[in-house]
Amino acid sequence: MITFDRDMVKRCNQFLSSPYFNRSQDLQHYFAEVSRRLSKGLSLDKEMIWKSVWKKKPFNDVRFRKFSSDLLKLLEKFVVQEELESNKIIQQDLWLAAVNRLQPTKQKEAVLRNWSGLIETTEEVLAESSRKYLSLFQFERKRYELSNFDNRTEERSNLETIMHNLDVFYISEKLHVFNSAKSTYFARYHQYEFAFIESLVDNIRENPVYLKYPTISMHYYTYLIGKEPENESHYRAFKSLLLNQSSDLKESDLQTHYYTALNYSTIKINSGNTDYLKEYIEVYKDGLVKEALFENGHITAQQFKNIISIALRNGDFEWVKSYIDNYQDRIPEQHRENAVNLNLAFYHFYKKDYDKAMDYLRGVEYENITYNLNAKSMLLAIYYETDEFDALDSLFDAILAYLSRHKEIPANYKKLFRNLVSVTRKMTRIIPGDKKAIEKLRKEVEETKAIASLNWVREKLDELA
Numbered sequence: 493m494i495t496f497d498r499d500m501v502k503r504c505n506q507f508l509s510s511p512y513f514n515r516s517q518d519l520q521h522y523f524a525e526v527s528r529r530l531s532k533g534l535s536l537d538k539e540m541i542w543k544s545v546w547k548k549k550p551f552n553d554v555r556f557r558k559f560s561s562d563l564l565k566l567l568e569k570f571v572v573q574e575e576l577e578s579n580k581i582i583q584q585d586l587w588l589a590a591v592n593r594l595q596p597t598k599q600k601e602a603v604l605r606n607w608s609g610l611i612e613t614t615e616e617v618l619a620e621s622s623r624k625y626l627s628l629f630q631f632e633r634k635r636y637e638l639s640n641f642d643n644r645t646e647e648r649s650n651l652e653t654i655m656h657n658l659d660v661f662y663i664s665e666k667l668h669v670f671n672s673a674k675s676t677y678f679a680r681y682h683q684y685e686f687a688f689i690e691s692l693v694d695n696i697r698e699n700p701v702y703l704k705y706p707t708i709s710m711h712y713y714t715y716l717i718g719k720e721p722e723n724e725s726h727y728r729a730f731k732s733l734l735l736n737q738s739s740d741l742k743e744s745d746l747q748t749h750y751y752t753a754l755n756y757s758t759i760k761i762n763s764g765n766t767d768y769l770k771e772y773i774e775v776y777k778d779g780l781v782k783e784a785l786f787e788n789g790h791i792t793a794q795q796f797k798n799i800i801s802i803a804l805r806n807g808d809f810e811w812v813k814s815y816i817d818n819y820q821d822r823i824p825e826q827h828r829e830n831a832v833n834l835n836l837a838f839y840h841f842y843k844k845d846y847d848k849a850m851d852y853l854r855g856v857e858y859e860n861i862t863y864n865l866n867a868k869s870m871l872l873a874i875y876y877e878t879d880e881f882d883a884l885d886s887l888f889d890a891i892l893a894y895l896s897r898h899k900e901i902p903a904n905y906k907k908l909f910r911n912l913v914s915v916t917r918k919m920t921r922i923i924p925g926d927k928k929a930i931e932k933l934r935k936e937v938e939e940t941k942a943i944a945s946l947n948w949v950r951e952k953l954d955e956l957a
Contacts, residue, residue, distance in 0.1 A: 891912075
């Protein structure tokens with residue numbers, strides 16, 4: 493009940509007032525009292541509730557628990573009813589099941605006569621997903637039963653349509669589940685074994701007709717990207733589908749596919765392939781237009797920072813400024829000011845306007861460890877760029893002290909920033925043009941790679957050469 497909004501409480505009251513669902517006025521009063529207390533932030537002490545509902549009757553714990561159990565069952569029925577009211581496909585499925593069970597002649601004839609319209613409506617209502625074909629499969633099964641094809645073997649039945657919908661559902665869902673299990677998030681903790689995946693993929697290769705269904709083709713190319721990441725043709729095919737044929741996909745699936753493309757570009761960028769900066773930006777912009785990158789209308793502060801960092805590296809300064817101005821309101825309010833100040837600092841840093849970058853850094857609240865370390869690493873770069881070596885030496889010590897003091901910082905994260913301090917300190921001691929020292933440090937950097945602001949470090953080494 494805590495999650496019920498005011499309208500839902502009102503509808504639940506109406507539900508409990510219906511004698512079809514509930515004939516106990518006690519349960520109505522019980523629900524009303526609990527709702528009142530929740531809305532006003534009052535105590536839910538059971539004896540106080542009892543006194544409000546049952547007045548002068550002495551408190552009875554056994555009866556109170558029975559009332560609670562009965563009310564809970566009714567609330568579960570109410571929630572199911574709410575879901576049913578909002579889902580026309582389930583309603584239609586239950587109606588077909590009832591017609592099949594009760595066999596009312598006129599209704600059955602009407603259903604079969606209007607069957608093509610029912611299927612068209614279903615296809616329009618449901619987004620492109622495996623669930624769409626599961627619903628179509630279930631409907632066609634009921635058509636088979638309503639038509640009594642088991643006893644009309646001389647007529648051609650809809651068995652091929654049944655099997656086709658089942659195949660599309662099975663192939664799409666199997667690939668979807670496999671790709672989910674192999675994603676970094678799940679694979680980090682568990683290893684799963686799945687049967688028939690290779691044979692399924694081979695079957696799609698041999699029968700490319702299945703690739704005309706976006707719900708299959710998107711999962712198919714996701715599988716190939718994971719299986720053969722070095723083969724960029726899989727990504728190209730996936731991206732083409734994503735940008736041009738994905739508009740009918742279910743919202744949650746569409747978001748997953750956009751992040752698949754963005755993650756692939758990120759891996760390529762991190763491996764040194766800067767061509768994928770443009771790839772990342774192109775996909776991200778398309779995802780923005782399709783509203784596919786938001787969670788309940790919001791952008792996370794990390795996502796905000798990621799696209800800005802990549803766009804700045806690509807030199808898209810005007811777009812970054814426009815993005816900050818137009819999308820900062822999509823960041824949850826509690827993180828917004830910090831995220832905007834930090835990313836405006838990045839923006840001015842990349843434009844080499846170090847004074848303005850410093851101004852925005854002063855507006856960053858350092859309570860958050862991630863913001864603190866990001867701000868410190870930018871400050872380190874600013875001091876290096878402006879030859880403020882005394883301030884830089886003090887900052888080295890401050891960063892190392894901060895890392896040692898905060899035990900909650902993950903070890904791999906500490907390593908990134910300790911290495912940044914170490915490498916930057918060595919760069920300050922190298923005489924520009926000392927090729928031997930530069931190459932020695934460059935080799936150390938490439939062997940280590942676990943360095944915060946790695947691309948900036950590489951750029952500075954190039955300048956020293």
